[in-house]
Amino acid sequence: MENVVLIIHLILALALIGVVLLQRSEGGGLGMGGGGGGGAISGRAAATAMAKFTWIAAGLFICTSLALTIIAAEKSAGSSVLDRLGTVSAPAASDTVPTDTAPAGSLLPPPAGSSDGNALTPSAD
Template identity: 50%
Template sequence: MQTVLIVVHLLIVIALVGAVLLQRSEGGALGVGGGGGFMTGRGQANALTRATAILAALFFITSLALTLLANLHRAPRSIFDTPGAATPAGQAQPAATPGTDVLDQINQIQQQKSGAAPAP
């Protein structure tokens, strides 16, 4: 599913770049690109403007869909489940038992500093 959506996304990107490049510039280009050409007239300009808007909307939709698909099977994580920050130089970090969370590690560190026996 994700591969199909990526291919559709890339096709939309290519079409969007083409639609933007086909539009007539409105000055500031020192005369480059002006004059007659492939797409002239108001009707074609309106069609290109609409096509660009539609392609831009599709681009955002496919981008959001790809983001949701990428995060669909990812389990949420909490910052409290990760090990604590590094200790300053000169201090030894106490060994944490596997499977404990940050709060248990903080309690162990405080107990080791105070020299008290661990609470049940």
């Protein structure tokens, strides 16, 4: 069910992007240069087919967003992040790295008291 709603949601998102980009701009950018002097634009603009489709697609997009939120909340009901963290077991003693040596590919420097063959030491040459 979640996958079906998610696919519909993605189709609606793409449709909204396309419809908004196809619509004709009415006025200047960010509302500049609009209005004034009794032009063809009235206080109440006529609703075109594109504008109606935009409103319908936006409403359906919001509905699918809410549906996806409800589905996700139902899936996680009864369990919290802290409950899932409590089930992680500690590593066994044999899996831990000894404190006196670092793994071969480690980026950490060797401990202060250890003599590592890879350490940069002055040569006696």
